[in-house]
Amino acid sequence: MVTALSQHAIAPARLVRGPSAWSSSLDAVSSLCRSPLLLGRSRVTQPLRDQALTDLKRLGLDPCAGSLRFDCCDDDLQRLEAEARSSRCDAVIAMGGGKVLDAGKLLAHRLGLACITVPTSAATCAGWTALANLYSADGAFRSDVVLDRCPDLLIFDHELVLQAPPRTLASGIADAIAKWYEASVSSGASGDGLVQQAVQQARVLRDQLLLEGEVALAEPGGEAWVRVAEASALTAGLIGGLGGARCRTVAAHAVHNGLTQLPACRHLLHGEKVGFGVLAQLRLEELLGGHRLASQARRQLIPFFRVLGLPVRLEDLGLAEASLNDLNSVCAFATRPDSDLHHLPFPVGPNDLLAALVSTIAESNLCPERSP
Numbered sequence: 001m002v003t004a005l006s007q008h009a010i011a012p013a014r015l016v017r018g019p020s021a022w023s024s025s026l027d028a029v030s031s032l033c034r035s036p037l038l039l040g041r042s043r044v045t046q047p048l049r050d051q052a053l054t055d056l057k058r059l060g061l062d063p064c065a066g067s068l069r070f071d072c073c074d075d076d077l078q079r080l081e082a083e084a085r086s087s088r089c090d091a092v093i094a095m096g097g098g099k100v101l102d103a104g105k106l107l108a109h110r111l112g113l114a115c116i117t118v119p120t121s122a123a124t125c126a127g128w129t130a131l132a133n134l135y136s137a138d139g140a141f142r143s144d145v146v147l148d149r150c151p152d153l154l155i156f157d158h159e160l161v162l163q164a165p166p167r168t169l170a171s172g173i174a175d176a177i178a179k180w181y182e183a184s185v186s187s188g189a190s191g192d193g194l195v196q197q198a199v200q201q202a203r204v205l206r207d208q209l210l211l212e213g214e215v216a217l218a219e220p221g222g223e224a225w226v227r228v229a230e231a232s233a234l235t236a237g238l239i240g241g242l243g244g245a246r247c248r249t250v251a252a253h254a255v256h257n258g259l260t261q262l263p264a265c266r267h268l269l270h271g272e273k274v275g276f277g278v279l280a281q282l283r284l285e286e287l288l289g290g291h292r293l294a295s296q297a298r299r300q301l302i303p304f305f306r307v308l309g310l311p312v313r314l315e316d317l318g319l320a321e322a323s324l325n326d327l328n329s330v331c332a333f334a335t336r337p338d339s340d341l342h343h344l345p346f347p348v349g350p351n352d353l354l355a356a357l358v359s360t361i362a363e364s365n366l367c368p369e370r371s372p
Helices: 026-032 046-058 074-086 098-111 158-162 166-186 193-218 223-247 251-259 270-287 292-308 324-334 350-366
Strands: 015-018 036-040 064-067 091-096 114-119 131-135 141-146 153-157
Touching (some): 015 223, 026 114, 036 046, 036 074, 064 074, 074 098, 091 098, 098 131, 153 223, 166 223, 166 292, 193 223, 193 292, 251 350
Parallel strands (some): 015 153, 114 153
Antiparallel strands (some): 131 141
């Protein structure tokens, strides 16, 4: 039997992980470039980038600094592209959170340059993937962009990541947990062995995060922290690479995309919105798909998310004063014809999603706290 041709950008060409991974990778960086653009954004991580520039210059490289003004959006990217060309940069080093990493990957893709990602948190798997999310200048999701390859080098330095607020790891846990709930749906009844194996890896990932997520947050730098941080930032990306398009986003990320349309939600991290989207997806599966196990999964996740400080109610989302029009706008965007939400095995309209959101929030208000 001849199977359809399938191409996968599975993983970065090289991964360096562990304490002092950045300093241990400098020779690898110098083998990829001479004049890299070091891209970042946050004022909090500016000292890390300043040190990185010093390290690169000490190697004899000629780096230049670039900074995002907004999220990963075309306004920024066009300006940075012009800066990189005028400075004759031969690589992009993206050092920061998910939107910085996405912007760096997309910039390198457009310019045909080497790409090096250096996550400063474990909030997403953006440092790994051959995907980027484009936003408007004010932070509203616009579209996904599929890239031709994963980064040439991913440097996951535990010491850098440890400096991030605990909230970022909680967000990464929620985003990574979504892999199971979305991949198990988007894969359908695929007979592709790689897809099947990726889905099962997503299940193992979920189990590990449920088991060790709370301990990881309580003991930064401990053994559980290392496993959970790497699971969130690395393993989650591997699953998407191995499974390809059949192991990616469904309703959880579609709800995230809808929530970004509301200014009141833009203070939330990516995974915080995705985690709430998982709860909404499970409610849809129960209401429209008749999946009784979805209710059990939701009751398991709500107290777990609460312990991690993840949003489960309107007020957690910044929507305590939200109007019906606000919620309708979220649902309209999340159910657009090209939305990944339609990978669900049943039709979903805006009113269906609204009912799922409202009932998810109502159940979250009633769900008891998890016992210590």
